[in-house]
Amino acid sequence: MSKAAAYKNPIMEQRADPFIYKHTDGYYYFTGSVPEYDRIEVRRAKTIQELGTASPVVIWRKYNNGPMSANIWAPEIHYIDGNWYIYFAAAREDAIFDHRMYVLENKSANPLEGHWTEKGQVKTDWESFSLDATTFEHKGERYYVWAQKDPNIAGNSNLYIARMVNPWTIEAPQVMITKPEYDWEKIGFMVNEGAAVLKRNGKIFLTYSASATDANYCMGLLTADESSDLLNIKSWSKSEKPIFQTNEKNGLFGPGHNSFTVSEDGSTDILIFHARHYQEIEGDPLWDPNRHTHAQMISWNEDGTPHFGDPHI
Incomplete structure (x- = not known):
């Protein structure tokens, strides 16, 4: 039995867009959106559960104006070719929802120490709303997946993929792999965002939020x-129905913007996601701070596809 069965949710309160990476040093590294959207924090612990009580280290703060001065969203921490990288989205104080994607680099062995260098904006085909970048390696190639608004397509964001020249630069072509098509992808906003990659059983599984x-x-x-x-x-190929969604019986609402990690004993894939514990929200959901970080085990169907089940505490 995996230790994953012992997780007590939420792992962490008021941390949305959670990203957890288990490194070769035995630590889990966590980052995510803070309610103030004004900084990037990183913390680490030897277990997923202990991340909730680990002390966060602020590694970067937003600017007062200009690029990267508002709504710092959805950081992810990756270890690539011996260095640490954080991918995040940021808007401007004079246009708080006009996001672009940026990269930070740290050459220290421990990313809670050392210096984080700004590597700049990841440039794509358009200067338009873009966010939620992730990256993965496959067959010796590194890929970048992100959400962006195509000026010629109705809606808020589609998902794109491209190869990377280095950890902060992509190369042509950038290819759209999904856009909002089904009713469940278009409630409130027409959104495909928050991609996460899991490679298993001869397949590449890419989750996203809608x-x-x-x-x-x-x-x-x-x-x-x-x-x-x-x-x-x-x-x-694309699922025709959601694979993970609100479960009123279990008291979890709006689960999404996930990442993947593995259990402490390495035996089980773990889904990391945020969700609220109530449905009714006053005002814009973006300003409601109570999207909490949760963790639960993934099981596998006989055909080798992941079974996420229902979100539960």
Whole structure:
């Protein structure tokens, strides 16, 4: 039995867009959106549960004006070629929802120490609303997946993939792999965002989140064969229904913007996600701070596909 069964949720309160990475040093590293959207924090612990009581270290703060001066969203921490990188989105104080994507680098062995260097904006085909970048390696190539508004497509954001030249630069072509099509992807906003990648059983599974960030927020799934051309939209099949969504009986609402890690004993894949414990929200959901970080085990179907089940505490 995996130790994952012992997780007590929420792992952490008031941390949305949670990202957990288990490093070779035996530590879990955590980052996510803080309610104030004004800084990036990193913390670490030897267990997932202990991340909730670990002391956060502020590694970067927003500027007062200009680029990266408002709404610092959804940081992710990755270890690539011996260095640490944080991917995040930020807007401007004079345009608080006009986000772009940025990268920080740290050459220290421990990312809670040392100096974080700004590597700049990740440039894409358009200067438009873009956010929620993640990265993964496959067959010797590094890929970048993100959400962006195509000026010629209705809606708020679609998901794109491209190869990376280095950890802060992509190369052409950038390829759209999904856009909001089903009703459950278009409630409140037409959104595909928050991608996360899990490679298992000869497949690449890519989860994403859809709709507004209230109780309608939910997760979809894209699947590609590991031998396919990941830059071909035809390589990706898409779930027709949400694979993870609000469960009123269990008291969890709007689960999404997930990441993946593994249990302490390495035996079990763990889904990390945020959710609220109530449905009714006053005002804009973005200013409601109570999206909490949760963890639960993933099981696997006989056909090798992941089974996420229902969100539970």
